[in-house]
Amino acid sequence: MSWTDERVDQLKNLWTEGLSASQIARALGGVTRNAVIGKVHRLGLAGRATPTRTERPRVPSAPRMPALRTHIPEPPVVEEDPVTLEDGTHVSVLAINDRMCRWPIGDPSENEFHFCGHKPKAGSPYCEAHARKAYQPQTHHRRDKGRMAS
Numbered sequence: 043m044s045w046t047d048e049r050v051d052q053l054k055n056l057w058t059e060g061l062s063a064s065q066i067a068r069a070l071g072g073v074t075r076n077a078v079i080g081k082v083h084r085l086g087l088a089g090r091a092t093p094t095r096t097e098r099p100r101v102p103s104a105p106r107m108p109a110l111r112t113h114i115p116e117p118p119v120v121e122e123d124p125v126t127l128e129d130g131t132h133v134s135v136l137a138i139n140d141r142m143c144r145w146p147i148g149d150p151s152e153n154e155f156h157f158c159g160h161k162p163k164a165g166s167p168y169c170e171a172h173a174r175k176a177y178q179p180q181t182h183h184r185r186d187k188g189r190m191a192s
């Protein structure tokens with residue numbers, strides 16, 4: 043087994059988090075405790091700020107290694123129809139404000155161009171559904187409706 047950049051990064055992260063060489067060896071897999079110690083020395087990480095505390099066997103919490111993270115499908119969010127104003131129009135470029143979802147609908151060169159207008163999610167210019175859409179350009183429509191029922 044070889045030290046790929048990714049594994050070296052994992053090693054650094056785990057070491058910084060305070061795991062022992064044997065814990066790191068287990069986490070990385072395919073490597074011995076001695077190999078981990080040798081690598082740590084070669085990387086010059088040996089003198090870490092937090093001294094090794096009394097090692098107590100603790101159940102590791104959720105693994106924090108991005109490389110091993112599995113994709114968890116999020117529940118689908120229903121995209122609402124754009125807000126309709128009192129006069130029957132949609133939220134135009136002139137009507138849009140910070141308290142409205144800025145998801146564009148239609149062609150910006152057309153008169154009907156408007157914005158979603160729903161209440162934005164905290165910290166986002168978009169509502170819940172559009173914020174999610176914004177960060178995953180490819181919307182996967184799942185066709186498993188009703189399969190959960192048993």
Ligand SMILES: [Zn+2]
Nearest residue numbers: 143158169172
């Ligand atoms: Zn929206």
